[in-house]
Amino acid sequence: MSYQTDAYQDLRDAVRDLCNTFPAEYWRKVDEARGYPEQFVDALTKAGWLAALIPQEYGGSGLGLTEASVIMEEINRTGGNSGACHGQMYNMGTLLRHGSDEQKQLYLPKIASGELRLQSMGVTEPTTGTDTTKIKTVAVKKGDRYVVNGQKVWISRIQHSDLMILLARTTPLDQVKKKSEGMSIFLVDLKSAIGKGMEVRPILNMVNHETNELFFDNLEIPAENLIGEEGKGFKYILDGLNAERTLIAAECIGDGYWFIDKAAQYAKERIVFDRPIGMNQGVQFPIADSYIELEAANLMRFKACELFDAHQPCGAEANMAKFLAAKASWEAANVCLQTHGGFGFACEYDVERKFRETRLYQVAPISTNLIYSYVAEHVLGLPRSF
Numbered sequence: 001m002s003y004q005t006d007a008y009q010d011l012r013d014a015v016r017d018l019c020n021t022f023p024a025e026y027w028r029k030v031d032e033a034r035g036y037p038e039q040f041v042d043a044l045t046k047a048g049w050l051a052a053l054i055p056q057e058y059g060g061s062g063l064g065l066t067e068a069s070v071i072m073e074e075i076n077r078t079g080g081n082s083g084a085c086h087g088q089m090y091n092m093g094t095l096l097r098h099g100s101d102e103q104k105q106l107y108l109p110k111i112a113s114g115e116l117r118l119q120s121m122g123v124t125e126p127t128t129g130t131d132t133t134k135i136k137t138v139a140v141k142k143g144d145r146y147v148v149n150g151q152k153v154w155i156s157r158i159q160h161s162d163l164m165i166l167l168a169r170t171t172p173l174d175q176v177k178k179k180s181e182g183m184s185i186f187l188v189d190l191k192s193a194i195g196k197g198m199e200v201r202p203i204l205n206m207v208n209h210e211t212n213e214l215f216f217d218n219l220e221i222p223a224e225n226l227i228g229e230e231g232k233g234f235k236y237i238l239d240g241l242n243a244e245r246t247l248i249a250a251e252c253i254g255d256g257y258w259f260i261d262k263a264a265q266y267a268k269e270r271i272v273f274d275r276p277i278g279m280n281q282g283v284q285f286p287i288a289d290s291y292i293e294l295e296a297a298n299l300m301r302f303k304a305c306e307l308f309d310a311h312q313p314c315g316a317e318a319n320m321a322k323f324l325a326a327k328a329s330w331e332a333a334n335v336c337l338q339t340h341g342g343f344g345f346a347c348e349y350d351v352e353r354k355f356r357e358t359r360l361y362q363v364a365p366i367s368t369n370l371i372y373s374y375v376a377e378h379v380l381g382l383p384r385s386f
């Protein structure tokens, strides 16, 4: 499939040029080694793409979410995996929106240059899962420090980050009026935390996505690392979700185009029964179907971006974009694998790798059911179920 041109063509070309210097073989090797695409992330950082959303006054490029989403899309569209570094693009949003001037001056320029990586965000816990307001990790203020105890799970990119945004309860649940109150956000300096109150255990998983269990045993965090006001952390986390969801939708769109390209190409070349398999409508139609679904999802992704960049409410659109794009990319993945027959399972075709990678997005960072729930309650006004 030839790329259609759009208003972002120059940006697409520039990102694609960089990505093309990291061919499929590179990503295959990183996947086989369960490694980290260090060279790729370095190149992307040096070129400034991960600092797209950081305002120019802090050394970033001050682009909108639309442009940032094009960057993420292109990485996945050229066969890469932005999951290795997407946190660096959006985790700083919490600091940007709610940090003090001092914190912003201290951290944002270094995050923009890549001197500091803020790739990790610690929210999910093993015993509470999606029910975030029940988190059990606590931070208790003692003089000029907070002392943290508890546990997190599925916290990504810790080994490749300098900083982590951490959500912990600072007022016990039974002492707050609303369950969403009493949680706070901290910036954790990982190098000084690991082995000194924080233990990290990697979780081997289906994708080459570096993610971990974290154990906190009297981890001390300087009080000045609290972001914003104590007790408002849950609201701050929610404020960042629209950007995160929309960027991940764009990654799924990139995956979807990659699968469709790959499937269409193979269907034209593979000869069985003396003709290209793509001559059979049984092979053509599923590819056409997933292309139609993907194009529709892409419209919702751009609608979410447009609203976000115009500072309009976009919770529903960001959630729906993530839902539609994750669904479309997963359908395209299935079609692509099916089109390749047995060869879809061979690592050298990259289909099985991308198939695993794109599957994640129906579970993380928010599962499909929770998006249904959001739309049912917040858009359609149905009664709360939890």
Ligand SMILES: Cc1cc2nc3c(=O)[nH]c(=O)nc-3n(C[C@H](O)[C@H](O)[C@H](O)COP(=O)(O)OP(=O)(O)OC[C@H]3O[C@@H](n4cnc5c(N)ncnc54)[C@H](O)[C@@H]3O)c2cc1C
Residues within 6 Å of the ligand: 120, 121, 122, 123, 124, 128, 129, 130, 131, 153, 154, 155, 156, 157, 205, 209, 211, 360, 363, 364, 365, 366, 367, 368, 369, 370, 386
């Ligand atoms: C590879 C990977 C990387 C991740 N990275 C991070 C990270 O960096 N930081 C972080 O904080 N988290 C991270 N996560 C966690 C991720 O956000 C959660 O896995 C996800 O939000 C789902 O939560 P859970 O796994 O606890 O599922 P659960 O909450 O246990 O839910 C299990 C299933 O039940 C469904 N379900 C639960 N309650 C309801 C209900 N009331 N109605 C209908 N259905 C329901 C869910 O939709 C889901 O399908 C990561 C996860 C993975 C797999």
